[in-house]
Amino acid sequence: MRFKQYLLPLVFCLTCVYSCTEDKSVKQIPGLDDIPLSYQIHRFEDVLYDLDTIDMLKSIGEVELKHPTFSQIFFTQVLPTQNADSQFGFYEEVKNIIRYEPLQKIYDTVQQVFPNEAVFRKDLDDAFRRYKHYFPGEKEPNIYTYVSNFRFQSFIFQDNERDGVALGLDLFLAPGFDYRQIDPTNPVFSDYALAGYAKEQLPKRVIEQLLEDKMGQTNPGNKLIDQMLYYGKKIYMLTEILPRVDLAIHNEYNEKQMQWCIDNEKEIWAFLLEHELLYKSDNSTIAWYARPAPTSRNMPADSPGRAANFVGYKMVKSYMEQFPETSLMDLINLRDGTDFLKKSKYKPPRK
Numbered sequence: 001m002r003f004k005q006y007l008l009p010l011v012f013c014l015t016c017v018y019s020c021t022e023d024k025s026v027k028q029i030p031g032l033d034d035i036p037l038s039y040q041i042h043r044f045e046d047v048l049y050d051l052d053t054i055d056m057l058k059s060i061g062e063v064e065l066k067h068p069t070f071s072q073i074f075f076t077q078v079l080p081t082q083n084a085d086s087q088f089g090f091y092e093e094v095k096n097i098i099r100y101e102p103l104q105k106i107y108d109t110v111q112q113v114f115p116n117e118a119v120f121r122k123d124l125d126d127a128f129r130r131y132k133h134y135f136p137g138e139k140e141p142n143i144y145t146y147v148s149n150f151r152f153q154s155f156i157f158q159d160n161e162r163d164g165v166a167l168g169l170d171l172f173l174a175p176g177f178d179y180r181q182i183d184p185t186n187p188v189f190s191d192y193a194l195a196g197y198a199k200e201q202l203p204k205r206v207i208e209q210l211l212e213d214k215m216g217q218t219n220p221g222n223k224l225i226d227q228m229l230y231y232g233k234k235i236y237m238l239t240e241i242l243p244r245v246d247l248a249i250h251n252e253y254n255e256k257q258m259q260w261c262i263d264n265e266k267e268i269w270a271f272l273l274e275h276e277l278l279y280k281s282d283n284s285t286i287a288w289y290a291r292p293a294p295t296s297r298n299m300p301a302d303s304p305g306r307a308a309n310f311v312g313y314k315m316v317k318s319y320m321e322q323f324p325e326t327s328l329m330d331l332i333n334l335r336d337g338t339d340f341l342k343k344s345k346y347k348p349p350r351k
């Protein structure tokens with residue numbers, strides 16, 4: 001097959017985040033605005049830098065009393081304080097971290113990009129209402145933000161009677177922050193990974209944590225087609241719960257990478273069939289086509305990694321068009337990629 005070469009004009013690169021969305025219409029859900037919300041947003045990075053370093057015993061005690069679950073996780077697992085051999089040593093380590101100048105600069109940058117919770121609360125409100133519509137009876141999670149010197153971007157935990165989702169805001173600073181300067185040799189900060197650190201990723205990452213928590217209870221299977229189904233389901237559900245977010249954000253691509261997949265969908269599918277990859281179960285095949293990478297192996301150099309997952313998303317989209325009565329919870333429980341592909345009647349669009 002011949003892959004299309006797509007050259008992205010500079011002016012297109014500078015368009016807004018919604019420019020590459022396949023369908024600009026947003027599904028209207030009656031009564032959506034009436035769904036009640038009761039979650040809280042805790043800016044824990046502010047809490048950390050407001051600590052009284054003169055009386056750490058009192059100030060940390062107050063924090064632990066107000067945020068018992070998250071403070072325990074933060075001080076023992078997020079901050080590198082594990083080597084403290086006494087309570088005094090722990091307080092000294094926290095104090096030194098607060099006074100650590102590079103981390104203070106990161107905190108200042110976070111304050112500039114996310115000056116208050118209003119910059120993401122509206123998006124979260126809409127996402128949580130849609131989430132509760134699709135998963136009736138669920139509670140929206142509390143949100144905890146923090147800085148960790150680029151150690152953890154997000155995680156989910158039990159926060160009393162509901163979930164909590166924690167977000168390391170220092171890993172949502174792109175495109176204005178150059179992550180490659182942190183460690184040019186670390187693949188985590190390679191060019192192909194940078195789209196995952198965009199500030200627009202924040203509401204998507206919250207919903208993704210909730211979906212992965214649900215999907216983690218199911219076995220994604222060990223064949224490439226099963227992996228494509230797993231990631232395709234996740235991307236599809238993200239587009240349903242966050243319909244105003246660009247498809248590129250959901251795929252953690254930049255606009256050029258996303259457009260390459262859209263333009264080459266037929267060729268990607270033909271490649272997978274021609275090389276008989278769908279039913280391969282070795283780890284290397286899964287890694288080459290369904291996991292983050294600079295490119296998809298043996299596809300053109302300008303192909304993004306995880307190109308098979310885009311086809312997985314289109315497969316799921318085709319299935320949901322065939323069976324529109326399928327709930328998202330029902331979709332999560334469909335795990336047989338071979339059977340799913342057959343029922344989806346997926347065919348790439350003709351050019």
